Amino acid sequence: MTTAEAVPETALDRRRTDDVLLEVENLRVYYDTDAGQVKAVDDVSFTLRRGERMGLVGESGSGKTTMAMALMRLHKPPAVIAGGTVTLDGVKLLDLNDEEMRQTRLRDIALVPQGAMNSLNPVYRVRDQIVDGIKHHTPKGEMPGKEVVNERVYELLNSVGLDGNVADMYPHELSGGMKQRVALAVATSLRPKMILADEPTSALDVVVQRQIMLTLEQLQQEMQASVLLVGHDMGLMAQFADVLGVMYAGHLVEFAPIAEIFEDPKHPYTKKLISSLPDIQVKGTFTGIEGLPPTLVVPPPGCRFHPRCPIYNDDEDFRGEFVDLRGSLDTGLCTTVDPPLKEMEPRRWVACHLYEGDA
Amino acid sequence: MPWNYILSRVAMFFVTIFIASTIVFFLPRISGQNPLEEKLLEEAARGGFLEDTDEMVAAFDEKYGFNDPLWEQYVKFMVDIVQFDLGRSIFNWPKTVNQLLAETIMWTLALGLLTLVFAFVIGSLMGAVLEWKRQKTFLMVLLSPVLTLSAVPYYLFGLVLLLAFSFVWSIFPLFGGYSRGIAGWPDWSNWSFIGNVLWHATLPALSVVLVSLGGWAMGMRGMMVTTKGEDYMLQAEAKGLPDRVMFLRYGIRNALLPQLTGLALQLGLIVSGLVLVEVVFSYPGVGGLLVQAIPRSDHAVIQGIVFVLALGTALATLILDLIYPLVDARIKYSQG
Ligand SMILES: Nc1ncnc2c1ncn2[C@@H]1O[C@H](COP(=O)(O)OP(=O)(O)OP(=O)(O)O)[C@@H](O)[C@H]1O
Numbered sequence: 001m002t003t004a005e006a007v008p009e010t011a012l013d014r015r016r017t018d019d020v021l022l023e024v025e026n027l028r029v030y031y032d033t034d035a036g037q038v039k040a041v042d043d044v045s046f047t048l049r050r051g052e053r054m055g056l057v058g059e060s061g062s063g064k065t066t067m068a069m070a071l072m073r074l075h076k077p078p079a080v081i082a083g084g085t086v087t088l089d090g091v092k093l094l095d096l097n098d099e100e101m102r103q104t105r106l107r108d109i110a111l112v113p114q115g116a117m118n119s120l121n122p123v124y125r126v127r128d129q130i131v132d133g134i135k136h137h138t139p140k141g142e143m144p145g146k147e148v149v150n151e152r153v154y155e156l157l158n159s160v161g162l163d164g165n166v167a168d169m170y171p172h173e174l175s176g177g178m179k180q181r182v183a184l185a186v187a188t189s190l191r192p193k194m195i196l197a198d199e200p201t202s203a204l205d206v207v208v209q210r211q212i213m214l215t216l217e218q219l220q221q222e223m224q225a226s227v228l229l230v231g232h233d234m235g236l237m238a239q240f241a242d243v244l245g246v247m248y249a250g251h252l253v254e255f256a257p258i259a260e261i262f263e264d265p266k267h268p269y270t271k272k273l274i275s276s277l278p279d280i281q282v283k284g285t286f287t288g289i290e291g292l293p294p295t296l297v298v299p300p301p302g303c304r305f306h307p308r309c310p311i312y313n314d315d316e317d318f319r320g321e322f323v324d325l326r327g328s329l330d331t332g333l334c335t336t337v338d339p340p341l342k343e344m345e346p347r348r349w350v351a352c353h354l355y356e357g358d359a
Numbered sequence: 360m361p362w363n364y365i366l367s368r369v370a371m372f373f374v375t376i377f378i379a380s381t382i383v384f385f386l387p388r389i390s391g392q393n394p395l396e397e398k399l400l401e402e403a404a405r406g407g408f409l410e411d412t413d414e415m416v417a418a419f420d421e422k423y424g425f426n427d428p429l430w431e432q433y434v435k436f437m438v439d440i441v442q443f444d445l446g447r448s449i450f451n452w453p454k455t456v457n458q459l460l461a462e463t464i465m466w467t468l469a470l471g472l473l474t475l476v477f478a479f480v481i482g483s484l485m486g487a488v489l490e491w492k493r494q495k496t497f498l499m500v501l502l503s504p505v506l507t508l509s510a511v512p513y514y515l516f517g518l519v520l521l522l523a524f525s526f527v528w529s530i531f532p533l534f535g536g537y538s539r540g541i542a543g544w545p546d547w548s549n550w551s552f553i554g555n556v557l558w559h560a561t562l563p564a565l566s567v568v569l570v571s572l573g574g575w576a577m578g579m580r581g582m583m584v585t586t587k588g589e590d591y592m593l594q595a596e597a598k599g600l601p602d603r604v605m606f607l608r609y610g611i612r613n614a615l616l617p618q619l620t621g622l623a624l625q626l627g628l629i630v631s632g633l634v635l636v637e638v639v640f641s642y643p644g645v646g647g648l649l650v651q652a653i654p655r656s657d658h659a660v661i662q663g664i665v666f667v668l669a670l671g672t673a674l675a676t677l678i679l680d681l682i683y684p685l686v687d688a689r690i691k692y693s694q695g
């Protein structure tokens with residue numbers, strides 16, 4: 001365990017620390033449907049360090065939510081975890097029994113829901129919904145008295161920028177932004193080591209979005225929790241994330257420190273993504289690239305990206321950038337061998353036949 | 360709770376009652392039957408001969424104001440209603456409708472309320488657990504017969520029960536609310552009398568409960584499906600709440616709200632729902648009374664019962680309106 005003082009402050013320092021909090025190895029999450037197995041998360045591996053903020057992007061249907069849910073074992077049938085391991089601070093989450101997993105949720109790993117309007121139980125006051133999480137993680141008889149608990153509720157509400165009297169309100173009396181703040185208060189009520197946030201601001205307007213992200217950032221700094229932020233907004237990622245993962249059709253195709261991704265994207269898909277952004281200041285929202293995502297029931301053979309890959313298809317606009325690399329590319333591989341995620345340099349992972357590295 | 364909300368609901372209640380009373384007043388007058396004539400004809404048929412029936416009818420009509428202008432009759436009727444004076448039965452002369460109702464209504468209410476509560480609680484729980492567990496439990500095995508039953512009318516299933524358990528096997532009595540001809544009965548302080556009443560009530564109650572179980576179960580199951588898919592359910596699980604808490608405080612608590620509306624509506628229908636069951640089991644309730652009164656055009660009795668039914672429904676609605684905002688904070692006490 002690292003003490004609070006020992007944890008470095010800046011993103012750069014954090015990256016240097018090799019204190020792994022979350023390790024995902026060869027994770028596979030499939031949906032068993034009548035049409036066949038939907039391989040929504042297929043052989044995904046990455047590591048996240050303590051206090052590190054990871055962004056996860058990818059077009060709709062690439063498997064981001066499925067993976068995030070599986071990390072907390074919140075996936076619902078027909079989703080099944082078909083393989084792999086998830087290790088949080090040395091604990092193999094997939095090996096825990098249900099009760100152990102229940103205890104782990106909120107205490108060690110918490111979820112900030114989508115900025116939807118409905119993540120709070122409509123029939124209870126905010127106070128009760130903050131307290132019930134705490135209560136069911138406190139051994140019987142050790143729950144502090146009412147006053148202490150109330151004090152804690154106010155403290156939490158204040159930490160997310162809400163007034164204490166919000167405790168006595170019902171969800172329908174709150175605005176979307178306030179609800180999301182309450183959700184943040186709930187998620188941080190036990191000071192988890194890891195926070196998952198799946199598009200936490202998607203339903204909110206831009207101003208509120210920024211406020212919520214700032215609040216999340218403050219809480220993260222204060223608790224030195226790691227964050228996995230799923231989203232579409234590259235500008236937001238650029239501001240928030242230390243490292244970025246890019247998913248394509250169930251695969252993690254690139255994983256790298258955020259600055260390096262923007263400066264020098266390796267994977268052709270990432271490359272296209274970055275170049276499709278309106279400008280270098282990365283204000284743009286992730287709009288994706290032309291072409292349709294492949295079906296995940298029968299993915300394209302070889303590299304799943306090859307039907308849309310500018311290199312494989314020798315796209316004019318991209319020829320210049322990759323001309324050297326392409327020369328050495330065996331395009332036959334692209335249609336026959338699914339490129340594994342390889343480490344090119346420390347913390348730079350790419351899944352593409354253009355690059356050599358250790359698998 | 361704001362006063363204007365309560366006042367508007369109470370006003371609504373009185374308006375409903377007023378309209379219901381008016382309809383109750385006019386309906387028999389539209390039917391064109393004269394209850395006195397019917398009564399006298401019946402007597403005549405029984406006694407063999409009666410002279411001057413027309414004159415007698417005219418005399419009665421005069422005495423009870425049936426020849427007065429309609430509006431005078433209406434005003435008098437409404438004044439009586441306000442004082443809860445529902446008139447006299449012609450066929451059970453000289454008993455008042457109030458007396459007849461007093462003799463019967465408790466039987467109906469007791470049977471109706473008990474069966475409603477039982478069916479509601481058991482059915483709702485069954486539906487909730489079925490959806491929550493999603494496994495093949497013994498409940499799953501129970502479901503299909505319960506659903507089949509819910510398509511059968513109470514009285515028909517009652518007849519089957521009666522045939523099986525009273526006629527063939529003689530486990531339960533064939534008819535009545537309690538055994539007749541025992542000195543000192545009915546005596547509600549006597550435990551063996553109460554036992555006897557329960558014994559008589561078992562089959563009628565069973566026929567209602569078993570038949571209505573499926574409806575509650577399916578309603579609850581449907582609501583539970585919706586509730587399970589809500590974001591707050593996922594959030595509850597992400598919060599690390601135990602399954603039991605999620606089931607009760609997140610699942611049932613939310614799925615129950617629409618069920619409560621159904622419950623209140625059913626409250627108003629207790630009496631009418633039981634009419635035929637009471638006939639099948641010769642149960643001493645309001646239903647039996649109504650079935651006697653209708654073919655004889657005993658208007659005062661019919662009017663009295665219909666009025667009480669309307670009163671019951673309006674009262675149930677009023678109570679629901681007043682308590683619903685307490686159960687569901689989203690419903691505001693707004694006027695209208
Ligand atoms: N219940 C389900 N049954 C079958 N397939 C599913 C189910 N839920 C998701 N999928 C499939 O799994 C794949 C990944 O879905 P997922 O929701 O994880 O994508 P995502 O990256 O989060 O997309 P978005 O950006 O739209 O949120 C999709 O192809 C989707 O069609």
Ligand code: SF4
Pocket residue numbers: 267268269303304305306307309310311312329334339351352353354
């Ligand atoms: S492996 Fe081939 S098809 Fe796939 S991204 Fe690399 S170059 Fe393109």
Ligand SMILES: [Mg+2]
Pocket residue numbers: 064065066198
């Ligand atoms: Mg998603």
